[in-house]
Amino acid sequence: MSARQRGWRAACFAWLGAWLAALVGVAQAAPAIEHWTRPDGARVYLVHTDAVPMLDVRLEFDGGSRRDPAAQAGLAAATALMLGKGTLPWGQAPARDEEALADAWADLGAQWSATATLDRFSIALRTLTRPDVLQPAVALLAQQLAAPAFDDAIWQRERQRLVAAWQQAQTQPDTRAQRLYADAVYRGHPYGREATPQTWAAIDGAAMRAFWQRHARACDARLTLVGALPRPQADALADTLLAGLTAHGCAPLPPVPEVEPLAQATQVREPFAGAAQAQILIGQPGVARRDPDHLALQVANHVVGGGGFTSRLMRELRERRGLTYGVYSYLLAGRHAGAWTVGMQTKPEQADQAVALIHDVLQRYTREGPTEQELAEAKRSLVLGHALKLDTNRKIADQVAALAWNDLPLDELSTWPARVQALTREQVMQAWRRVIDPQRLVTVVVGAAP
Numbered sequence: 001m002s003a004r005q006r007g008w009r010a011a012c013f014a015w016l017g018a019w020l021a022a023l024v025g026v027a028q029a030a031p032a033i034e035h036w037t038r039p040d041g042a043r044v045y046l047v048h049t050d051a052v053p054m055l056d057v058r059l060e061f062d063g064g065s066r067r068d069p070a071a072q073a074g075l076a077a078a079t080a081l082m083l084g085k086g087t088l089p090w091g092q093a094p095a096r097d098e099e100a101l102a103d104a105w106a107d108l109g110a111q112w113s114a115t116a117t118l119d120r121f122s123i124a125l126r127t128l129t130r131p132d133v134l135q136p137a138v139a140l141l142a143q144q145l146a147a148p149a150f151d152d153a154i155w156q157r158e159r160q161r162l163v164a165a166w167q168q169a170q171t172q173p174d175t176r177a178q179r180l181y182a183d184a185v186y187r188g189h190p191y192g193r194e195a196t197p198q199t200w201a202a203i204d205g206a207a208m209r210a211f212w213q214r215h216a217r218a219c220d221a222r223l224t225l226v227g228a229l230p231r232p233q234a235d236a237l238a239d240t241l242l243a244g245l246t247a248h249g250c251a252p253l254p255p256v257p258e259v260e261p262l263a264q265a266t267q268v269r270e271p272f273a274g275a276a277q278a279q280i281l282i283g284q285p286g287v288a289r290r291d292p293d294h295l296a297l298q299v300a301n302h303v304v305g306g307g308g309f310t311s312r313l314m315r316e317l318r319e320r321r322g323l324t325y326g327v328y329s330y331l332l333a334g335r336h337a338g339a340w341t342v343g344m345q346t347k348p349e350q351a352d353q354a355v356a357l358i359h360d361v362l363q364r365y366t367r368e369g370p371t372e373q374e375l376a377e378a379k380r381s382l383v384l385g386h387a388l389k390l391d392t393n394r395k396i397a398d399q400v401a402a403l404a405w406n407d408l409p410l411d412e413l414s415t416w417p418a419r420v421q422a423l424t425r426e427q428v429m430q431a432w433r434r435v436i437d438p439q440r441l442v443t444v445v446v447g448a449a450p
Contacts, residue, residue, distance in 0.1 A: 030414035031396050033403075034231060041219035041250050042242055045404045046234050047226040047396055053129045055227035056393045058401035059145075059241065063121030063215030066190040066256050066335070072202050074162075074195025076116035076215075079150075079208045081158060083114045083123075086149035090244060093143045098154060101144070110137040112144075118191055119334045120405055121215060126394065129228045138240050146244020148212065150205035163197045173272040174345075177279035177446040180268050184442040185285060185339045189259050218242045219250030222404040226397040259285045259337040262440045275447030278351035279343075282358055282443050286340035287435055289333040289406045295416075296423055296431035297331055297340075302378040303370045304362070305329025305342055310377055312361050313342065323347075323354045335406075340436060351448035362438045369429040383417045 034046040068075045084102075089095045096104060105112065110127035123145070127137040169175040179194060186192025221242065225234050262284050272279075287294055298306075305313040305328050313327045324344045332338030342362075346354045370378070389395050390413065403412050 030390060030416075031226070031400070033400060033410050033413075035410055038218075038235075038238060038242075040242065042221040042223055042238065043404065044234065044238055045222070045224045045400050046229070046231060047224075047393075047400060048228070048230060049226065049393065049396075050228045052393065053228050054393060055125075055127055055129050055134065055225065055229050056397035057123075057125040057127075057226075057237075057241075058222075058224040058397050059123040059125075060222045060224075060401060060405055061121045061215050061217065062119070062220060062253055063211070064117050064119040065193065066118055067211075067215060067253070068190065068193060070190075070193065071199060072207060073193040073199040075199075075203055075207060075211050076121060077195065078155070078158075078200070078203050079211050080114040080116045080121065082150050082155060082205075082208055083144055083148050084112075085154045085158070086151055087143050088147040088149055090143045090147035093139070095149070096143075097149075098151075101140075104140055108133055108137050108140070112137075112141055117334075118338070119336075122401070124397075134237075135240075138237055142241050142244060145216065145241070148209075150208045150212075152205040155203070155205060155208075159200050159203075162195075162200055166195075166197060173275040173277070173279050173447040176270065176272060177281050177444050180270065180446065181281040181283070181339075181341075181442060181444045184266050184268055184444065185262075185283060186259060189336070190256060191259060191334075191336060191338065213246050215253075216245050217250065218245040221245070222401070224397055224401040224404055226393045226400065256336065261285055262437075262442065265440050266442045268442070268444045269448060270446050271450070272447040275348065277345040278348045278354075278448040279345055279446045280351060280354060280358070280444070281341060281343050282355070282362075282441055283329075283339050283341035284436065284441050285337040286331050287333055287337050288335060289402075290408070291333070291337075293431035293434060294331075294333055295419060296428045297435060299375070299378050299382065299420065299423055300370070300428045300432040300436075301329055301331050301340070302382060303374045304365055306331075307378060307381055310374075310381070312365060312374075313344075313358065316361055317344065317354060317357055321353075321357070323350050323357070327358075348447055348449040351445050355443060355445060359438060359441070359443075362436070362441070366433060366436065366438050369425060369432075372425070375425055375428065379420055379423070382420050386416055386420075 031047040031049065035044065037043050063076055065076045086097045086101055087095060110125065110133065113124045115122050125137065125141055127134055182192040223238055287297060303312060305311045308314065313329065317323045317327050318325065324346045327344035329342045331340050342358055344354065389399055399413055
């Protein structure tokens with residue numbers, strides 16, 4: 001490298017450092033979070049902002065799919081689905097069937113949803129803060145939480161739809177690849193369970209009711225509020241919303257085992273008739289969200305495959321060899337170690353070459369680590385992306401709810417950019433080598449040529 005090139009490169013990195021510092025200063029104006037614990041045990045997180053007369057609410061319980069009984073996989077998701085299919089009478093509110101409940105929400109112009117992820121059972125509400133909208137919206141949602149109908153006739157209809165969608169999905173090679181990959185990575189852990197027609201058949205209204213009563217507990221709920229709502233009103237909202245939840249004590253739920261590291265490499269190869277593309281998934285268990293190396297792994301992963309067109313995998317497999325339109329990697333982190341995964345599609349006759357190249361990229365990266373330029377680009381992209389995660393109330397609610405769920409420090413959102421920028425190359429590679437072992441990867445190929 002010539003002196004001129006070295007000078008130009010040094011100037012670029014100096015400019016990039018100054019630009020990152022300025023961006024960190026902007027991003028550090030993250031929302032101020034008020035936090036308190038209610039007498040019933042619920043933890044409340046409030047971000048008060050008057051930018052728009054709206055309120056975004058997240059209410060979460062330890063009731064994700066990791067809590068499903070093995071024979072009733074899909075129970076948490078079924079419970080979430082059926083929360084919107086009618087209510088029983090509660091207090092002064094009459095019973096509402098599925099249509100009446102939908103009409104009530106439409107009349108208010110508010111939005112609500114219920115979802116069950118691997119870890120969390122999440123309720124979301126978005127409403128105006130005008131009293132004539134906010135109060136009835138919160139009361140309506142409180143009725144759904146306190147007195148869901150869980151009607152068996154409606155569940156039978158919904159179950160048929162789920163079964164039809166499941167059967168259709170089995171005709172796709174990517175579905176088969178995901179199933180084989182989850183089996184090999186999680187090896188029986190609840191994170192890897194699949195809801196099937198057999199497990200749905202074992203679920204009824206009584207099972208959902210029992211699941212809901214067991215997991216929808218005010219004593220360990222996390223309630224996030226973002227919007228034009230001062231604390232006194234937030235307390236009143238929490239009183240209404242949580243009034244009908246299970247009032248028993250907060251005895252710990254049974255522990256869920258950890259995802260064990262892989263002892264050795266595993267290769268799974270399966271044909272798939274008529275597949276135009278081979279599906280490739282490569283990876284292994286990563287870390288839990290609260291792991292101290294989670295941040296450094298995010299940076300390392302960005303260089304490898306999480307950075308889109310700037311990533312090594314994209315450069316090697318698409319730009320230089322044209323083996324795929326896209327290749328990616330991502331880190332799934334929850335209460336337990338989710339999978340770190342590389343995924344792509346390619347022509348069946350090119351699958352072996354693609355797999356070999358992915359393994360080669362991972363081995364070289366583990367030996368050599370990122371260049372200074374790759375590391376700087378990854379930090380820049382991540383910091384910029386972090387700022388974009390906080391540009392609306394809804395996004396802020398999602399980020400604060402995740403912070404609350406994982407028991408992270410309240411300044412997590414404001415310090416995140418500076419902590420990314422402060423990571424050294426050695427810290428990034430120490431985390432990567434601790435978790436990712438190219439000699440113990442699961443490799444799944446579905447639909448490759450014989």
